[in-house]
Amino acid sequence: MESILNTFIIANETPYCSWAERYPDRQAMGYICTYTPEEVIHAAGFTPVRLRTGPELPTQAEAHLQSFTCALCRSALHQALRGDLAFLSGLVFPHTCDTLQVLADIWRESFPDLFVATVVQPLNLDSPSARPYLMAKLQRFRQGLAGFSGQPISDDSLRASIRLHNEMRHLLSQLDSQRSRLTARSYYAAIEASMVMPKEQFNSLAAELVELVSEEAPRQRVPRLILVGPVLDDPTVLDVVDDLGACVVGDDLCTGSRYFDQPVAEEGDPIEALADRYLKRRPCPTKHSLHCQRGEHLLELVEERKADGLVFTLQKFCDPHAFDYAVVKETLDAAGVPHLPLELEHTPAVGQLRTRLEAFLEMLKA
Numbered sequence: 207m208e209s210i211l212n213t214f215i216i217a218n219e220t221p222y223c224s225w226a227e228r229y230p231d232r233q234a235m236g237y238i239c240t241y242t243p244e245e246v247i248h249a250a251g252f253t254p255v256r257l258r259t260g261p262e263l264p265t266q267a268e269a270h271l272q273s274f275t276c277a278l279c280r281s282a283l284h285q286a287l288r289g290d291l292a293f294l295s296g297l298v299f300p301h302t303c304d305t306l307q308v309l310a311d312i313w314r315e316s317f318p319d320l321f322v323a324t325v326v327q328p329l330n331l332d333s334p335s336a337r338p339y340l341m342a343k344l345q346r347f348r349q350g351l352a353g354f355s356g357q358p359i360s361d362d363s364l365r366a367s368i369r370l371h372n373e374m375r376h377l378l379s380q381l382d383s384q385r386s387r388l389t390a391r392s393y394y395a396a397i398e399a400s401m402v403m404p405k406e407q408f409n410s411l412a413a414e415l416v417e418l419v420s421e422e423a424p425r426q427r428v429p430r431l432i433l434v435g436p437v438l439d440d441p442t443v444l445d446v447v448d449d450l451g452a453c454v455v456g457d458d459l460c461t462g463s464r465y466f467d468q469p470v471a472e473e474g475d476p477i478e479a480l481a482d483r484y485l486k487r488r489p490c491p492t493k494h495s496l497h498c499q500r501g502e503h504l505l506e507l508v509e510e511r512k513a514d515g516l517v518f519t520l521q522k523f524c525d526p527h528a529f530d531y532a533v534v535k536e537t538l539d540a541a542g543v544p545h546l547p548l549e550l551e552h553t554p555a556v557g558q559l560r561t562r563l564e565a566f567l568e569m570l571k572a
Contacts, residue, residue, distance in 0.1 A: 296321025
């Protein structure tokens, strides 16, 4: 089990510039947000690779993006301008926030020879026009990517990619159900590895990991926490949580359970199936759905996972999640559920994080 987890950690921590050396028989297509239709990218012959926040300060991006944009977008542009992402054949941007939309335009200007696509998904998921609109956008993306790759993307190849990605989602769901047997760092290493490794290789290792984890004794740790927020690329928070003896029993993260929420139907029109999955998937704060109120969802998650409190890992300058916290905070306060907001910057202040988390855990124990 340790060998597999180390493989996942190495896959996450290895610099992007050596990705092509590690997978010489693959062509990579980058993406940032998990609203990207990876199945279409895979069916076109590319390996989807999610870009994450790098360890360096994003100095190269300062000429293009203001300092009050999120660390993820600035870091991705910084890595590209440095040449670290030269292995990518292109980048796909779902339009989930204004910064991503602006970054897509900057990418087109800065790298005119690359494939750059913007997949604009509906914001109001309950609208009668949401499904046909999304299907049209996915079909347009399919055609554009097929034109770039020089080969058509057939329905059969899409269905094969859907089956592969559904297998990944099923494996991650199994790990999620056994996450009390893993440290927080180990669990999220597996999820992040699924976003950068070829799915065929990841699924093989993840299937073996699921079997090995089931033989481990559950970790008897208190208190039980749920993490909420956008991406959590820096493992500092996870390391501190593990070190303080807490257990992360659930999450609502873009780099967590939202990534593998809801399978895609494997029969029928694949574009319709993909659209339905995005409309049914638990939405992030950039989407609106009357059928999934985020505050109520978090309360249900607390009850389901028998959690003692929530920790909001809010990336600085991520407006959608900052506004979301202001709303769900009222719901949590009314229900008497303890919660702690942590505003994370590019380089986390470890001492301050540890102090605040330790005080929160002591409060929960009391």
